[in-house]
Amino acid sequence: MTVKLLSIMYLRESAPISAAMMAPVWAVLVLILLAAGPRSALAQDNERSTVYLVGSGNVALDQHMQSLLEKRLGAQRDLLLISDQQAALTGDAPIITLGSGAFSRIRQTNRGAPVLALLTEQHFLEGFASRSPGRISGIYHGAPLLKQALTGKAILPQATRIALIATTNSAKLYDRLIDQLPAYNLEARLFIVDDNKQLIPTLIRALSYGDFLLAAPDNDIYNPRTIKHILLTAYRRNRIVIGPSRAYVKAGVLASGYSPLPAIAEMAGTYLEVFSETGHFPEPDYVPDFRVEVNQQVARSLNIPLAPPEQIARTVEARLNDPGGANDE
Template sequence: MDALKPLWHRKAIIVLWCSLLFSVTSIADVAFVVRERQPMAEQMAKTIAQSLQIPSQLLTLGDNQVDWSSFDAIVLLGEPVLDAWQAPTDSPIVAVFVSRESAQRRSALLKSAIYVEPPLSRQIALSKILLGFDVHLGVLVSDAFAVSAADEVAKARRDELVNVYPLSDLNNLNRTLIELLADNQALVGVYDSELYSPNNIKNILITAYRQNRPLIGPSSAYIKAGSLASTYSDLDDVSKRLIEILSAGLKKKKWAKQDYNPYFQVRYNEQVGRSLNLSLPEVNDVVHALTKAEGDHHELP
């Protein structure tokens, strides 16, 4: 969880936000499905139930003799649960903590989904705020990402200072990376587990920082490894958006399309910033600027 905001403050924001929503009728019953029980899932199920004033159950894929059609909505937590889901049901299904690629692959199953990764356009905007709006940015894109997130790549291509470098063969990673770093002042990472695998990330970071080029993203998980900064959505952000989706879906039968989370945070690697002689702005100011820049493009109930 983000240590930049006190826990009481984050929880107060969730409670305040929930108070602005109409309570869902108490007869609604929501199932939260996990691969195995864990505190994070229990906390989310409790938060949603209390906020919407509805009963909820935390279940696992291995629970037998469950009548899934008896629930007014089913929330699948995590990609393994989404990938493994086979139970027949007419109940609306929402997936959270899943990649865009996985959600789109199973879109016929889902009423809605919240992508776990930040959009490429947001990461590019973050890069400009931190490094300058006249800085050339390179985006390394594998074939798999280009197919699953073609529209995000297209958004990047509309900016003349954003250069996209397709990578058809991981064996050519070093050659393509060196070319990118020679022509751009920073590398913007994409949420691609194959391209930014544990085997590749060390090489990518070493190569980039030898040329004094920072890596932005691809997610907050890479901050500790040496990425300069990233946007990300924490548990409170996901809960906040999920409350909106369930409230509108259960009350009005209006299910928001699967999409990126409009609520997010920013995280820095302060040590990397100092090594690059960068003065990093306050994270809250950056979040505000990014939110303002994005505008109200997401679908809200």
């Protein structure tokens, strides 16, 4: 490319060339630069650092997150949306992925790239982050299970026992929670579902034990095929369901904690600043900003009085700071 540019400069100095004659030449040069990939194209006369973004495939969500991230990054960084194939050309620039699918694809395309994963669950990401500390990190999606459990306690102050259902493979999702609950005067029992035919019978046994059912982000148990049957079974036995995510509240779950997307973008910006200064991401974590969404229609049908979501969230935070429960509202 250098030889071609020198040749063009020589021609311009030695003989007059019309704009019409030069147009095809410059068009070829532009195509060459673009074909070199996003890294080469952006390197031209650009002193700002570049952050790459790989979307989830949900266009509305991807556009919203891109807008939030661009606002957070400001004028100091360029945020460039790229395809999976282009991720192989990003060098050591950080890549933000939206969702576990995008993260998995980028790991296949460019295993050495520093990746900041957003909208992924803790149990999915933490193994990758522990094997590549500082290079793989993220902002966990949703809310910690302990906060979800305390959301149920805030709604049902007299509750002391929590029902959990899982498969043999997903039982580990609840290990840490079960150890944490006694400090908050709560206990939980895990009921294992070995196959789909045992889901409802196992659920019935679990509901006879617990004051409410706590759902983790376990797609084998809680998915579009099963959630209707789980909710109907629980509500017929006058038991509420908490979690696993904000989306399930719209499907009929009574309540769930969540992290607002603007707070995720804000925390992602902080992680990128640390990476720019040190070459390493902080460890993955949840957003401190905890919110609660409730389904008022379900609450009315079960005759359960609900405090405003903001008050429920404050009660959860107060209980975290005072495990003994003196701060219950």
